[in-house]
Amino acid sequence: MAKAGQGARRGNGLGFSWYNPRVRSVIYQAAVLGIVIGLVWFFVATAQQNLERLNISSGFGFLDTTAGFGIIQTLIPYTEQSSYGRAFLVGLLNTLVVAVIGIALSTLLGFVVGVARLSRNWLLANLAAAYVEIMRNIPLLLHLFFWYFVVLRPLPGPMQSLEPVPGVFLSNRGLILPEPVFDASALAFLSALILAIIGSVFLVRWSRKRQLATGQLFPAWRVSAALIVFLPALVWAIGGAPFHLEFATRGSFDYAGGMRLLPEFVALTLGLTLYTAAFIAEIVRAGIQSVSRGQTEAAAALGLKESTTLRLVVIPQALRLIVPPLTSQILNLTKNSSLAVAIAYPDLVAVFAGTVLNQTGQAIEVISITMAVYLTLSLLTSLAMNWYNARIALRER
Amino acid sequence: MKNPLVALILGILIGVGGLYFMLPYEPATRGAREIQPEAAPVTEGAQRVAAGSTLQRVKRRGFLQCGVSQGLPGFSNPDDRGNWTGIDVDYCRALAAAIFDDPAKVRFRPLSAKDRFTALQSGEIDILSRNTTWTMSRDTQLGFDFVGVIYYDGQAFMVRKASGITSAVQLAGATICTQTGTTTELNVADFFRGRGLSYQVLSYEKNDEAISAYDQGRCDGYTTDASGLYAERLKMKNPDENIVLPEIISKEPLGPAVRQGDPQWADIARWTLNALVNAEELDITSKNIDEMLASENPLVRRLLGDEGAYGQAVGLEGDWVARIVRAVGNYGEIFERNVGAETPLGIKRGLNALWNDGGIMYAPPIR
The missing domain is CATH 1.10.10 (Arc Repressor Mutant, subunit A)
Structure with missing residues (x-):
C-alpha cells in the first residue's frame, strides 16, 4: 500500500x-x-519469561490475599485479616498525611524565614540566614536521625511520661494528646462554623466590590474574624459543648486511648519540614528581591503602609517567581517522605515496598505500583500548582 | 492525513525491525525455545540459567556465592577481621568442600531479611543459608526449593526483667519490636489475634535497629526465633536484665534454599545437609575421619565413597563426604562449635539432637 x-x-x-x-x-x-x-x-517479555521459568507467581491477585501482619499507625480501619490491598491503602495514607502536614508547615515556615531574612532587623535577618545555611546543608537523612535517635529516643519511658500540660503525655512512645469526642451538639456547632466561614467569604467579596466602586473601606477581615469566633461560640453557649476530651488512661505498659503521635511520625514530619523550609525560604527571598525597588517606592509614594505594600504590591508579583520552584520543593518533600523507612515509620515504602513485597515476593508488581503511586502524586501536585500559577500569573492588559 | 500515517507505520516497522535483529533472540517465542545446557552464556544472573548449570557456573567461577545474615551470632556472624562463623556459614563451607575440596572457596554475601529472596531469585547468590524459615508460600510462590532443615527453631519473646512479665500472655497492650520482612511479623500477629489481645508492632528494616529500639525502651518486647533471642541478647547493654519468655509461639524450621529449576544443584545442597547429619549418626568426626576411611562398616564405606558412586551421581567426586567432614566436621560438631553449651549462646541440642538421641534431626540414608 x-x-x-x-x-x-x-x-x-x-x-x-x-x-x-x-x-x-x-x-x-x-x-x-x-x-x-x-x-x-x-523487557516485559523477558521478565515474564524468567518469572514463568523460575516458578515465581506473578499478577496482581495477591492484593486480595490476607495480609496477616500488623501496622502501628493506621488512619483507616485495618486488622491482620485485612488484605494486602488494604495494607497498601494504609501505607499510602500514612505517606499522604506526612506529605500534607509537611507541605503546609514547611511552606508556612519557609515564608516566615524568607521574609525575615530580608528584614531590616539585624538579629532577625541573621538568625534567618543561619537557619537557612544550617538546615539546607545537612543531609535530610541526618535530620531524621537527629530527631529520632538524638531527641525523641532518649525521652523517658511510658511509665515516667513527662506531663507538660495535664492530659498531655510525652514519652519515648510518642506524644499523647486528649482525644476530642464529638457529642450530640457537634452538628449544630459545625454548621455554625461553616455558615460563619461562608458568610465571611461573601463579606470580603462585598467589601472589595464596594471599595472598588466607592473607595470606602470596610473592616471586612476584622468583622469576619469576629463572625467566625462568635457565631460558633454562641452555638456552644446555647447548645452545650460540641465535644468532650477523652484523656489517655494508664494501661499495663503504656497510656491507652487518647490521640497518639508516634515518635517516628514526629521525627519524620519535623525533619522534612525544617529541611524543606530552608529551601522554600531561599525561594521566597529570591522572589521578593526580584520585585523591582521602584514598585516599593511607588507604593510608598502612594502612602501605603509597609505591611500593605508587602501584601498588595510585592507578594503578588513575587509569587509568580516563587510558585514554579516551590512546586519542585513540594514534590521533593513528598518523595523524600519515603526516607521514613530509615526510622520505621510505616509509610508506603516501608509497608508496601517493604513488608508486602517480602511476604509475597512479587517484586515487579509491588515496585511498579509504588512507582506509579509516587508518579501520580507528583503529577497531581504539579497539576494543582500549575493551575495556581496560571491563576496568579501576570495579566497584561 | 494519509502521508504521516504511512510514515508513522513505516517508522515503527523500521524501529521494531531494527530491534528484532539487534536483540539476541525473539522474546515472543518464549516457551518454544529449547533450554540448552551447553549454550549457557557466560553472563552472571538468573537470566538464561539452564538446568544443571548452577554447579558448572560455580565451578567456572571458582567459588560459591552464599547468602547469609548481616550478623547473627551462632548462625552467620563476621568477626572483626571479616571471618564468618556460624551454623549457616559452616553449611556453605561444607558445600564448598564438597565441590572444590576447599572450604575457603566461599564468598559470603550479607543480606537483610528483606533482600534475601530477591538476591536468590536474581541469581546474585547460589544458595541462601540465612536462618530462613521453610514455609509453604516461600517454597511454592517465590520459586525456591528448600533443601532441608538445619535447625529446628521456634519464635519467642524477650522482655525486660524489671517489667515483671513471666509469660507471653501478659503482653496484652505491649509494643513489640521486630524486623520487617520475616515470618516473625506474621507469627506475632497470629499469636495476639488468636488470643484476642491488643498489641502494637514496630517493624525495623534492620535487626540491629530493632534490637537497639528495644534496648532503649521504645518497645516493651522484642521477638524473633528463640535461638536469635539468645544471640541478640549478647549484643545488649546489660544482657542479664532481659529474659526470654518460655512460650514458643511458632514452628520455625530453618534451612537453606536454592532456586527452583535446577534439580542437580538442589540435590547437591540437600545431600550435603544429609551427609552432615548421617556423619554424626555414624560417629564420623573431623578428628577420626582418617581412621574411618579404613572402616569395614558398609554404612561408613558408602558414606565416605569407598563403595558405590553416590558423589558422582550428583556431579561431585566420590570422596565428597570425606571432604566435607574433614573441612567442617559433622552436624553435631558444627552445632557444638557455634551455638552449643561451650559457646556464649549455650543452646542445648533439644529438638536438634539426632532422632536416636531424643531429637528430631533425621537424615535419609545414603545408599
Missing part, C-alpha cells in the same frame, strides 16, 4: 518522498517511538 501511494504521489511536493523533510522527520520520530516500544516490550 505504501508503495502504491509512493508511486502515485511522487513529485507533487505533498506526497510521500524521502526528500520531503517533514516526511523524514515523521519517520525518524516514529522509528524512535518504535524502538522505545520495542525495548519496553522486550
Whole structure:
C-alpha cells in the first residue's frame, strides 16, 4: 500500500518522498517511538519469561490475599485479616498525611524565614540566614536521625511520661494528646462554623466590590474574624459543648486511648519540614528581591503602609517567581517522605515496598505500583500548582 | 492525513525491525525455545540459567556465592577481621568442600531479611543459608526449593526483667519490636489475634535497629526465633536484665534454599545437609575421619565413597563426604562449635539432637 501511494504521489511536493523533510522527520520520530516500544516490550517479555521459568507467581491477585501482619499507625480501619490491598491503602495514607502536614508547615515556615531574612532587623535577618545555611546543608537523612535517635529516643519511658500540660503525655512512645469526642451538639456547632466561614467569604467579596466602586473601606477581615469566633461560640453557649476530651488512661505498659503521635511520625514530619523550609525560604527571598525597588517606592509614594505594600504590591508579583520552584520543593518533600523507612515509620515504602513485597515476593508488581503511586502524586501536585500559577500569573492588559 | 500515517507505520516497522535483529533472540517465542545446557552464556544472573548449570557456573567461577545474615551470632556472624562463623556459614563451607575440596572457596554475601529472596531469585547468590524459615508460600510462590532443615527453631519473646512479665500472655497492650520482612511479623500477629489481645508492632528494616529500639525502651518486647533471642541478647547493654519468655509461639524450621529449576544443584545442597547429619549418626568426626576411611562398616564405606558412586551421581567426586567432614566436621560438631553449651549462646541440642538421641534431626540414608 505504501508503495502504491509512493508511486502515485511522487513529485507533487505533498506526497510521500524521502526528500520531503517533514516526511523524514515523521519517520525518524516514529522509528524512535518504535524502538522505545520495542525495548519496553522486550523487557516485559523477558521478565515474564524468567518469572514463568523460575516458578515465581506473578499478577496482581495477591492484593486480595490476607495480609496477616500488623501496622502501628493506621488512619483507616485495618486488622491482620485485612488484605494486602488494604495494607497498601494504609501505607499510602500514612505517606499522604506526612506529605500534607509537611507541605503546609514547611511552606508556612519557609515564608516566615524568607521574609525575615530580608528584614531590616539585624538579629532577625541573621538568625534567618543561619537557619537557612544550617538546615539546607545537612543531609535530610541526618535530620531524621537527629530527631529520632538524638531527641525523641532518649525521652523517658511510658511509665515516667513527662506531663507538660495535664492530659498531655510525652514519652519515648510518642506524644499523647486528649482525644476530642464529638457529642450530640457537634452538628449544630459545625454548621455554625461553616455558615460563619461562608458568610465571611461573601463579606470580603462585598467589601472589595464596594471599595472598588466607592473607595470606602470596610473592616471586612476584622468583622469576619469576629463572625467566625462568635457565631460558633454562641452555638456552644446555647447548645452545650460540641465535644468532650477523652484523656489517655494508664494501661499495663503504656497510656491507652487518647490521640497518639508516634515518635517516628514526629521525627519524620519535623525533619522534612525544617529541611524543606530552608529551601522554600531561599525561594521566597529570591522572589521578593526580584520585585523591582521602584514598585516599593511607588507604593510608598502612594502612602501605603509597609505591611500593605508587602501584601498588595510585592507578594503578588513575587509569587509568580516563587510558585514554579516551590512546586519542585513540594514534590521533593513528598518523595523524600519515603526516607521514613530509615526510622520505621510505616509509610508506603516501608509497608508496601517493604513488608508486602517480602511476604509475597512479587517484586515487579509491588515496585511498579509504588512507582506509579509516587508518579501520580507528583503529577497531581504539579497539576494543582500549575493551575495556581496560571491563576496568579501576570495579566497584561 | 494519509502521508504521516504511512510514515508513522513505516517508522515503527523500521524501529521494531531494527530491534528484532539487534536483540539476541525473539522474546515472543518464549516457551518454544529449547533450554540448552551447553549454550549457557557466560553472563552472571538468573537470566538464561539452564538446568544443571548452577554447579558448572560455580565451578567456572571458582567459588560459591552464599547468602547469609548481616550478623547473627551462632548462625552467620563476621568477626572483626571479616571471618564468618556460624551454623549457616559452616553449611556453605561444607558445600564448598564438597565441590572444590576447599572450604575457603566461599564468598559470603550479607543480606537483610528483606533482600534475601530477591538476591536468590536474581541469581546474585547460589544458595541462601540465612536462618530462613521453610514455609509453604516461600517454597511454592517465590520459586525456591528448600533443601532441608538445619535447625529446628521456634519464635519467642524477650522482655525486660524489671517489667515483671513471666509469660507471653501478659503482653496484652505491649509494643513489640521486630524486623520487617520475616515470618516473625506474621507469627506475632497470629499469636495476639488468636488470643484476642491488643498489641502494637514496630517493624525495623534492620535487626540491629530493632534490637537497639528495644534496648532503649521504645518497645516493651522484642521477638524473633528463640535461638536469635539468645544471640541478640549478647549484643545488649546489660544482657542479664532481659529474659526470654518460655512460650514458643511458632514452628520455625530453618534451612537453606536454592532456586527452583535446577534439580542437580538442589540435590547437591540437600545431600550435603544429609551427609552432615548421617556423619554424626555414624560417629564420623573431623578428628577420626582418617581412621574411618579404613572402616569395614558398609554404612561408613558408602558414606565416605569407598563403595558405590553416590558423589558422582550428583556431579561431585566420590570422596565428597570425606571432604566435607574433614573441612567442617559433622552436624553435631558444627552445632557444638557455634551455638552449643561451650559457646556464649549455650543452646542445648533439644529438638536438634539426632532422632536416636531424643531429637528430631533425621537424615535419609545414603545408599
